[in-house]
Amino acid sequence: MKIGLYFGSFNPIHIGHMVIGNHIAEYSNLDEVWFVVTPHNPFKEKKTLLANHHRLEMVYRATEPYDKLQACNIEFNLPQPNYTINTLVHLQEKYPNKEFCLIMGEDNLKSFHKWKNHQLILENHFVYVYPRISENVIETPFDGHEKIIHINAPIMQLSSSFIRKSIAAGKNIQPMLPEHVWEYMDEMNFYR
Template identity: 70%
Template structure:
């Protein structure tokens, strides 16, 4: 059975920080693959700043195509919106559950708000959660500290954000080193975020 880490995000755009974290997770934990699940619309974000779903998926495809253990996923595109992680997990288990075990990948900052997620108790009872460090304020809830389903992975701290990339690109700054070559090429050709 393959152990798949699900890395959810809008990836608007995907950048080297995402790639470093995903690669670290797949190389330095017991995960066999990491799937970048491109979210059409997060319940916590407005859609006005997002590129079209197919363009964000294409950039994830471009970034991961040379890494066999990293895969793009558009599984949420066909689910009702706004979608919640629990619905995606149920859908993936119905589709692939016989030979895949799914886990969540999230930043430490997301773990701090995890108790606000829809059906978070069900997620924690049925799925492992792999957490990478982030520099953020506040404490992790006591109920999540030392939880047997929550695994901290000592991944590099990546303080690069898609928001910073979009803003800087619009201001004419050179953000090319923050993206894979293929993502930069696609973004530049499509004239995104200018």
């Protein structure tokens, strides 16, 4: 079984994340996409970042109706600060019968050469890249690499920070969120 790992703080998860995750699950050779919720880094103070369990709950509520999408909290129990290579090693040990791949936006691919052990990641894992809006053509040192797979997913111009600011300003952003995520956020009074 081939699993795509879609990392993020998901603060909150929104329809842009869902469209990309679902598109990759449906239109690539991946069997499932796991939304890996990145834990709060204890060394960084982020007042706008909700607690890990709240963000995981929102991702769970968003992905629960979809067979090929699921929430993943694998990084919550790994030492911090954590690196993607450690998560991949941990997952491979925990699930030896699954093949894990990374999912990232084109903008992240541009700085991928700065990631810890990026060569080792590329030796052992495929990387699925979805397009992002950019002023100019994004060239990377990985153009043409056999382990980099470009997915022609819809380009989503929606961000969690825009949603947080809009909620704080009293705007109705309900259509930008999966229904169960909106209900949870509204009930918990998040980002107001």
